[in-house]
Amino acid sequence: MKSIITGEDEVRVGVNLLDNAGEEHGIEMEFDGEIKHHQSEAYADNPRFRTREECEHVDQARRFAKWQVYRERGYDTVPPLENPDRLTAALLAIADLSSDTFQAQFGELERRLARHYDDGPVELPFPNADPDDAIIYQQDVYLEPDPVEHDPPVLEQFLSRFDGDPDTPVARRASELTTQDRDDLGFEVEAVSGIHTVHNDGQGTERRDHGEQPLDRDPDARVELMAFDTDSVDSFHHYVVSNLAYQIRDRFLLMGQAPPTAFRAQGWGTYRGFQCQKFCSLYEEYWSSEADITSWEPWTE
Structure with missing residues (x-):
């Protein structure tokens, strides 16, 4: 490109x-x-x-x-939920949350996911929806201060510290920021939304239900998770941080760009990224941790 x-x-x-x-x-x-x-x-x-x-x-x-x-x-031309600078800021803000604050803000999201695999009923806002269908749970994140007002940009500041280290979990990298780093890249979660739900029956029908929005402005990021067994991961907190890292990967791929080296890791990122990677030959299945990836460059088919 x-x-x-x-x-x-x-x-x-x-x-x-x-x-x-x-x-x-x-x-x-x-x-x-x-x-x-x-x-x-x-x-x-x-x-x-x-x-x-x-x-x-x-x-x-x-x-x-x-x-x-x-x-x-410098114009704000990238949709907020697709902006890698905002996503990086959200990753840093959520990685820095205490366990109690994380549970207060994202505990309901974890519970909604867990219900697919425990004995409790799955709460779906759609009639006749099968809990075994593709269900995506989303939660919006509002940050302060405004991530796009940083110079150099947030992503570039992050990469200057961690570029070239894709094998280290991004949650651990974020937690290793120095005091000076945190002064330069200090973001806080101002608010989170209610839970949004996307249901795809696999037959071409897609339905969406939107949770409450706490603020009268666009959110800065959106956590997007396919229903999965939360007991299969050591830390749901780290899993959410990793989801934002995979989203950054997807946003570069969908711009026709190889993602920065620090974000060349496999895992579930965005629903849009999943659809493109699953059904378009320009992409490999980066969303799958089990796929055999041969290239990080979304070039010609």
């Missing part, structure tokens, strides 16, 4: 981009990230007439263009 910012006026920024298949894109977006123009002669304008891989090349180009404008021009 190669791109340059071609210009900017009082309402829009323009980006010219070559995707991983070598095809050119011209993209214009407003300062909030809304894309107002996207032209590429290589792909049909109507997504119905593109292959799954062609659609993904188009989507990768749009995501990467937003990331470049955000990083180079």
Whole structure:
């Protein structure tokens, strides 16, 4: 993926981009990230007439263009829940929580997951839903201070300390920050949302239920977990931190980029990442801890 910012006026920024298949894109977006123009002669304008891989090349180009404008021009063009800087800040904030505070904020999420594997009833907000279907539980995280106001960016500061060490669990790396690191990268969980639920019956029907939002602004991150046996992990706290690390991995992959070395690890990240990795040949199954990964580069199929 190669791109340059071609210009900017009082309402829009323009980006010219070559995707991983070598095809050119011209993209214009407003300062909030809304894309107002996207032209590429290589792909049909109507997504119905593109292959799954062609659609993904188009989507990768749009995501990467937003990331470049955000990083180079400072506009908040990346959707908050997809921004690796916000995700890194959430990872650090949650890793730093005491056990009691973590339980107060995420204990209900753990209990909802555990009910799939104990003798208690599974609480589903959808009629006729089978607890054995694909069930995703989500919980939004609100941070303070604002992660996108840091310079250098939060992710770059984190990588300057830990890049090149993918085999060390990210929760342990975060816990090893020095006092000075914590002054530079100090974030707190201001609030968490209620539990959201995504249900997929495997037959093309997807339903969503949204929990309560405590604040009148966009959250900074969203923990996303497929129903699993919480007794299978040593620490649910560390598992949540790792989920955010895998989300950072997914966000780079979905921009057509190899993730930073520190985040090249396998495990469940995002529901969107899972769908892309499962059904598009541009990706391997990074979501699976048992998959045999041959490359971290989401290049051409």
